[in-house]
Amino acid sequence: MNSSPVLSVKNLGVEVGTGAGARPVVSDVSFDLAPREIVGIIGASGSGKTVLARALVNWIDPPLRISSGSVEYKSQNILDLAGGRMRLLRREIAYVGANPMGALDPTLPVGRQIVEKLSAVVPGIDPSEARKRVIDLLGAVRIPSPRLRFDEYPSQFSGGMMQRALIVDALISNPAFLVADNVTQPLDVTVAAQVLRLMRELTERFDTAVVFVSSSLPTVKEAADQVLVLSEGRIVERNTPQRLIDAPQHPYTLQLISQIPKIWTSEAVAVPRTTSAAMPTISIRDATRTYRVRKRGTFAAHSEVRAVRNVTFDVMPGENFGVVGESGCGKSTLMRLLSRLEFPDSGSVICDGEDLSKLRGKTLLKFRRDFQLVLQDPFNSLPPRTSIGAILEDPLRVHGMRNAKEIRERVLAVMAEVELPANLYDELPLGLSAGQRQRVNVARAMVLEPKVLIMDETLSSLDQTEQFRLLALFEKLQAQHGLTYVFISHDLAMVRRVCNRVAVMYLGEVVEIAHNERLFFDPGHPYTKALLSAVPTLEERRYKPEECLLEGEPPSPIDLPPGCSFASRCPHAFDRCRAESPTLTARNHGELAACFLVETTGTRAAA
Amino acid sequence: MFIISFLVRRLAQGALIIFLVTLLIFTLLRVVPGDPVRLMAGGMAPEALIEQIAKEMGLRDPVLVQFGRYMSGVVRGDLGQSFVRPASGASTGGSSFGDATRGERADVLTLIGETLPMTLQLAFLAIVFAMLFSFLVGIPAGLSPGRWPDRVAFYVSSIFISLPGFWLGIVLALILSVKLGWLPAIGYKGFAYTILPAIVLAVELSPVLIRTLTGSISSAMTMPFIAVGRVRGLSQRRIIFAHALRNASVPLLNLLGIQISGLLGGVLVIEFIFDYPGLGLLTINAVLQRDFPLIQGIAIVTSAIFVLINIAVDLVATLIDPRLEY
Numbered sequence: 032m033n034s035s036p037v038l039s040v041k042n043l044g045v046e047v048g049t050g051a052g053a054r055p056v057v058s059d060v061s062f063d064l065a066p067r068e069i070v071g072i073i074g075a076s077g078s079g080k081t082v083l084a085r086a087l088v089n090w091i092d093p094p095l096r097i098s099s100g101s102v103e104y105k106s107q108n109i110l111d112l113a114g115g116r117m118r119l120l121r122r123e124i125a126y127v128g129a130n131p132m133g134a135l136d137p138t139l140p141v142g143r144q145i146v147e148k149l150s151a152v153v154p155g156i157d158p159s160e161a162r163k164r165v166i167d168l169l170g171a172v173r174i175p176s177p178r179l180r181f182d183e184y185p186s187q188f189s190g191g192m193m194q195r196a197l198i199v200d201a202l203i204s205n206p207a208f209l210v211a212d213n214v215t216q217p218l219d220v221t222v223a224a225q226v227l228r229l230m231r232e233l234t235e236r237f238d239t240a241v242v243f244v245s246s247s248l249p250t251v252k253e254a255a256d257q258v259l260v261l262s263e264g265r266i267v268e269r270n271t272p273q274r275l276i277d278a279p280q281h282p283y284t285l286q287l288i289s290q291i292p293k294i295w296t297s298e299a300v301a302v303p304r305t306t307s308a309a310m311p312t313i314s315i316r317d318a319t320r321t322y323r324v325r326k327r328g329t330f331a332a333h334s335e336v337r338a339v340r341n342v343t344f345d346v347m348p349g350e351n352f353g354v355v356g357e358s359g360c361g362k363s364t365l366m367r368l369l370s371r372l373e374f375p376d377s378g379s380v381i382c383d384g385e386d387l388s389k390l391r392g393k394t395l396l397k398f399r400r401d402f403q404l405v406l407q408d409p410f411n412s413l414p415p416r417t418s419i420g421a422i423l424e425d426p427l428r429v430h431g432m433r434n435a436k437e438i439r440e441r442v443l444a445v446m447a448e449v450e451l452p453a454n455l456y457d458e459l460p461l462g463l464s465a466g467q468r469q470r471v472n473v474a475r476a477m478v479l480e481p482k483v484l485i486m487d488e489t490l491s492s493l494d495q496t497e498q499f500r501l502l503a504l505f506e507k508l509q510a511q512h513g514l515t516y517v518f519i520s521h522d523l524a525m526v527r528r529v530c531n532r533v534a535v536m537y538l539g540e541v542v543e544i545a546h547n548e549r550l551f552f553d554p555g556h557p558y559t560k561a562l563l564s565a566v567p568t569l570e571e572r573r574y575k576p577e578e579c580l581l582e583g584e585p586p587s588p589i590d591l592p593p594g595c596s597f598a599s600r601c602p603h604a605f606d607r608c609r610a611e612s613p614t615l616t617a618r619n620h621g622e623l624a625a626c627f628l629v630e631t632t633g634t635r636a637a638a
Numbered sequence: 639m640f641i642i643s644f645l646v647r648r649l650a651q652g653a654l655i656i657f658l659v660t661l662l663i664f665t666l667l668r669v670v671p672g673d674p675v676r677l678m679a680g681g682m683a684p685e686a687l688i689e690q691i692a693k694e695m696g697l698r699d700p701v702l703v704q705f706g707r708y709m710s711g712v713v714r715g716d717l718g719q720s721f722v723r724p725a726s727g728a729s730t731g732g733s734s735f736g737d738a739t740r741g742e743r744a745d746v747l748t749l750i751g752e753t754l755p756m757t758l759q760l761a762f763l764a765i766v767f768a769m770l771f772s773f774l775v776g777i778p779a780g781l782s783p784g785r786w787p788d789r790v791a792f793y794v795s796s797i798f799i800s801l802p803g804f805w806l807g808i809v810l811a812l813i814l815s816v817k818l819g820w821l822p823a824i825g826y827k828g829f830a831y832t833i834l835p836a837i838v839l840a841v842e843l844s845p846v847l848i849r850t851l852t853g854s855i856s857s858a859m860t861m862p863f864i865a866v867g868r869v870r871g872l873s874q875r876r877i878i879f880a881h882a883l884r885n886a887s888v889p890l891l892n893l894l895g896i897q898i899s900g901l902l903g904g905v906l907v908i909e910f911i912f913d914y915p916g917l918g919l920l921t922i923n924a925v926l927q928r929d930f931p932l933i934q935g936i937a938i939v940t941s942a943i944f945v946l947i948n949i950a951v952d953l954v955a956t957l958i959d960p961r962l963e964y
Binding site for chain 1: 861862863865866867868869870871872873874876880881884885958959960961
C-alpha cells in the first residue's frame, strides 16, 4: 500500500439529533482506501455500518448530521462540497445499496434509467453511445439477452438480476471507488455468491477500489483484503480477514465469530435420526398446484405457473422435517397446501389418515386445531390494535371455549411457556421486538395444543442471538408436548441445526430427501451441492463453489424446459437430462434424489 | 398488441355496462307514477284520447317489449323522439291540448348533439383551470410537507371545498360581470360565456385534486429510488419532474377519471344558474317535463362518456406504470 490512497477517512463522526439530545452513531472512524483495494466493514445490525457507508458517499440527511472529521477524495473533503459540485463527482464515487428492488423508478425501463444516470454524470455523452455501453456492461454482468433486458421494467427483474443491473449502474461511469452496502443480504445464497464473484471480477477489470459493508463475516472474508470491525459506531479491530478469524482480539469480534453457524465441523449439533413410526402424521402424495395467470397483451390466453409439481413425502410423528429451497421454488405454495389454505390440483395431502380436501365442519375444525401455522413476518402477522391477551384468546373462542376465566388461565399458561412476561397480557404488540412478536405468534399457535407446527420462515427475520433462543424454546416445547415440526426455510445452517430430515425443492419439485447428516455430507443431487457450496460459513467448504456453483438463475416456472429442471444450471448435465425428467430414486435408507447420476451409480453397484 | 387487446376487452365490458344502465333507467322510468301522455296531451284532454295516443305510442305494451323496441332503435343510432319538444325548438306540453303529431317532435339525438358539445367545452375548460391551479399549489406543497407551501395548499383547498357552487356562481357573476364588466355571465353568445361557469366548476374540482397531488407527490418523494437517484448523480429537477411526478400521476389520473364523471353531474346546477345551454340544462327540463325518451337518451350518452373516460384513464395509467393490470 505505498501508492497514495483513493479515499482517506479521518476521525469521521456522525450523530443523530441536535444539541443536547444528540447521540453518536459513528465516532472517530479513520481508514485509508488504496487503489484497487477492497476494504470490508463488518458489524451486527445497529452497529452504524449503513450510516458509515452513506457518509462515505456524502449521503447524510437530517436527523443525521456529520459531527466531526472528513472524507477526503482527491485531497478535498467531499462532505463540504455543495450540491452541484458533488453531483459531478458522482461519476467517480459510486454506491450500491441493500435494496435492489427499490433503487430504480418502477415505471421506467431499467436500461433507460442507467443511460439517464450516465448522461447526468457525463454531460454531453452521445445517447446511442451511452446505450451501447449499458448493453455491453449488462452483458458483462451476465444478464442474459441484455438487448431485450435493456427495455424491461424493474418489476420484470428478479432480485439477483436487479442487483447486477445496479452494479452496472454504479460501474458505468468508471468510478474511482465503490461503496457496496450489504449488497448480498437480500439475495438467495447461490445468487449472492454469484454477485459477489462478479463484483470482484469487475472491480479488477475497472481498477475500482471498494468499501464492502456487510453483516456477514463469511461474505466479507470472501471479498475483502482488509476488514474493519465496527461496534457501536467505532472501529474496534482491523486486520486481514484470515488473521481476524484465526486470532480475533476484541471480545466483540469473538462474539461475532462464535455466532456463525457451523455446518460440517464437529461443533455442529448431532440431530438424532427418527425411528420409523407406523403411520405418518402428514403424507403428501403426488401433489401438484398450478396457478393460471392472464397473459398481458392477449385476449383470453393464460399462462400456467407450475408452483408445486408432483411432490410426495411423509412426515413422521415427532419429527423435525425441513423443506429448503431458494425464493420461487414453491416452498410457500407447499405450505399453503399443507395448511389447507389451498387444495392441490391433483394428488392429495393426508394428515392423520384423512384427506384434507374431504374435511368439513367438525373434522375440519379438529384439523385446524392440530395443525397450526407460524408465519414469517413478525410485524404484519399480528393485528396492531389488538392486545396480546386478546390475540391469544381468539383461537380458544373460535374453537369453542366459553368460560372467560379458563380462557385467561390457558392464555397465561401459554405465555409463560413461550417465556412472554404475563404483564404483556393487556399490552398492544406495538413496542415488542421481532423476537417477542414471534413468541406471540408461537403462543397463538400453541394455545390450542396442536400436534404439528408448520413454520414458514419463522426465524428468518430474527438475528442470530434471537434465533438461538427461539430454537431452544422449540426444543423445549417439543420435549414437553411431543410436537412435530415442519420447517420451511431457505437457511441451510438453521436446518442443519434442527431438522432430522430435509427435502430440497427446486422449481416446484422435490429433488432430494435425506436425513440431516447424509444431506450435508453426501448430497445426492447437484443442486443440493450448489446450495451447500454457497452457504456463508467460515469452515473449509466440503463443496467448492468453483465446482458446484453455476451461473444463471432458475428458469421461470411458466416456461419450463423439457427434461430435468436443473439441467440449465447443472455442471454435470448431459443429453439425457435435457430430454427427460428424472424421478426421485432411492439411494438407500429411504433417501431419495431426482438425478440420473444417482441411477447410474445405483446400476453400477448392482452390476 | 397490448393496446388493441386492452381496448377490445374494455370496450366490450363498456357496452355491457351501457346496456345494463339503459335497462335500469328504462324500467325505473316506467315504474314511477305519472303518465307522460297526460302531460303531453294536456290536463283537459279526454281520457279516451289519452288511451289512444298511449296505445299508438306503444306505451301500454309490457315493459320488456317496449325496451326491445327501444334498444333496436338505439343500436341503429336512433334514440327516439322527444315526447314534448317540437323540432322547431321551444318546448310544448303543459296544460293546453295541442294536436301536434309525433313527426314534428324533435329527435333526441339532435337535442343531445346540440347541447353536448357545449357541456364538453365547459367541462374541458373547467378541468384545464383546475389542473393548472392544482399543479401550481399542489407540487410545491408535496415537495415540502409540513412547511408553508403545504399549509397554504391546505387552507386554500379547505376554503374552496366549503364554498357552495351556486353561491360562488352568483357572487362571481355579480362581481366579474355586473360590477367590473370583465366577463359575460348569462346565456351563451360566444366562447367568453364559458369562462365564468368554468371557473366556478374549477373551484369545486381543485380541492380534491390538490389534496391528492400533495399526498402522492410527498409519498413519491419518500420512495427509495428518489434518495438513491441523488446518490446516483441525478439532478434535483430530473428527480422531481422525470420520476416523482411520473409516479405521483397515476393516483391523480384515477381521481381525474372519477372527477370528470362527477363533473357532468355538477354542471346541472351551474348551467342552470348561468342559463348555459348545455346538457345539464336539457336534463333538468327533460326531468321536469317527464320527457322519457330524452331522459333515456341523456342517460345512455352520459354513461357512454363515463365508460370511455375510464377506459382512457386506465389506458394512460397502464402506459405510465406498466405494473398496472386492467
